[in-house]
Amino acid sequence: MASSLDCQIKWLELNRTYATQWPNITRKKPAPADADEYKGMEGKFEKFFSDKPGG
Template sequence: MAYVVTDACIRCKYMDCVEVCPVDCFYEGENMLVINPSECIDCGVCEPECPAEAILPDTESGLESWLELNAKYSAVWPNITTKGTPPADADEFKGVDGKLEAYFSENPGQGS
């Protein structure tokens, strides 16, 4: 079992989760983060830290595609171990539906 980042992170990317992760399993895309499911130790400390409520356990139904997306992009995006600055308009995108189709970027982030 692992935790996954869902589309609620897209264009929000608050990064509070990065600060508490004991195994540094977050990877940064241009406008969202993902978790490497092979590195995640299922401790759950990241879930309550996310202001966008984008982190969920992969045991919840309907998250198979998110587990695949997290695995795919954690293999190519840079690892992030320290919190960066969220996008200036992050709060405007919090709670917006359909962000995967409208805003997802495959481009890597800066990493740390």
């Protein structure tokens, strides 16, 4: 299992990469109808992450 520091570094690097490429979110949208199906799901990032803005 990754250490807390390893997890922090992963997210900091991800933020560093995409914060300059993606547009800022200025408005909150309603959650998708199936949002509850994904709560607690393991591996969501690996399964669903897209480097496309809004994707």
